[in-house]
Amino acid sequence: MMTFPEQFERFARIHLPANLSDAAILRFQALGRAAAVGREEALALNLHADHLVFVCSGATKLVAHASDRRDQVVGFHFPDELVVVPARAEHSYTLEAVRPSELLVFDYRDFTELARSDPAVLRSLLECARGSLSRSREKSLALGRKTATERLAGFLVAMAVRIGSMRDGTLSIDLPMSRRDIADSLGLTIETVSRQFSVLRELGLLETTGKAGVRIPDLRALEARAGYLTEAA
Amino acid sequence: MMTFPEQFERFARIHLPANLSDAAILRFQALGRAAAVGREEALALNLHADHLVFVCSGATKLVAHASDRRDQVVGFHFPDELVVVPARAEHSYTLEAVRPSELLVFDYRDFTELARSDPAVLRSLLECARGSLSRSREKSLALGRKTATERLAGFLVAMAVRIGSMRDGTLSIDLPMSRRDIADSLGLTIETVSRQFSVLRELGLLETTGKAGVRIPDLRALEARAGYLTEAA
DNA sequence: GAAGGTCCTTGATCGAAATCAATGCGCCGC
DNA sequence: GCGGCGCATTGATTTCGATCAAGGACCTTC
Incomplete structure (x- = not known):
């Protein structure tokens, strides 16, 4: 548990x-507030304003809500990342904790x-948005044109790159999110996600340990299964 | 046909x-080049660099290419808009003309x-990215969680806002893109798009004239059919 | 370490959109 | 005004993933 400073x-x-003056840093600090969010809780925000949220610890999902509790996970965000949470428009968005998370919240405006008038900060925001x-x-592209197996393969490749680590010589991921979260991110149901895990396992492209552990023996092979472009095309 | 200046x-x-010096403006001008792109042609770009493209006239689509010519239209872009065209990564992207278009091309880097070091330009880029x-x-959200009818309704609402106009008292759109483009944008097939036009027509939510003309008698009603959140929710 | 609950997996059936297959319409040149 | 061609519509059938329905594994709590 970190203190706000x-x-x-x-x-x-x-x-x-790095070269920002102490006075300038304090002005930014004055705009922020800390928020701790428990598992599956949504960060409380003013619905009518955009926000900028820094993830200090934990793991979060940005969720878009349509009518009839059809939710779409628009993105996962991990420690040290900056997220823009949009105000409610045609749909509403919430930032929710997949694991207990410590967040730093700013009003975007x-x-x-x-x-x-600070180019360096603006460049940082621009990179985040890009x-x-x-x-x-x-x-x-994945939601519009890929099959269930390709979507899961692509998801796991992306997670391996973002939060994977080497464990006894094999690329491994400890997935912080549930099957429901994965399904809501890939536009599938939990049953289909589960079946695609089985498919990839039977293809020898991954091994699972418990609910969260995934080992990827051959990342290139998994990428190919994700329908990524090869050198040739 | 416009000249480059x-x-x-x-x-x-x-x-x-507005307050940029003439010298600074000329430096930006020196980075740009004009390109005219015919219908269904792709803008020729260096695949290994990001680009910034300004649409002067016409209508364009940003297309993501997966293997097996499964294409996804990631966005449509109309005159006066600025588009970031990403370099090839897991997938490749092209900017293609839906109507003959005049474009202004910059290398993003x-x-x-x-x-x-120019905050005003950076803010402009940031707004574009946002x-x-x-x-x-x-x-x-649409691709992951909405039905075919909702997707088309949402698409038409968005187009009405962006390129619609009032004609004899009714909100009207002259669609510049083909059914194939719409299908590739909504993650559907042309047949399904066509059927959804019929569904919305039978519901009285729109009238069509020829291939391109669409009249929307009641935008609110069409928005409701798009599964947008209502005040209550 | 047993009990209970939650989440995940697997199986059977259903349904929305894809695919396959004609047919129709609008728009071009002639 | 009349073909002809490309695009759009409509119809028949198939398919992939959703839904419905049991089981099973893992983790917590006592």
């Missing part, structure tokens, strides 16, 4: 320019107003 | 700050390098 210091180190846009476009 | 002037008026991210997230 510790959290902010971490945020500043990653997302604010206040933050950009303070950063309006990363999210790029992942979101990849997701559109 | 005319095109650039238009771009500068919309996306560059060069452009941001020149803008690196707009695209927001539309992309809405698309993820």
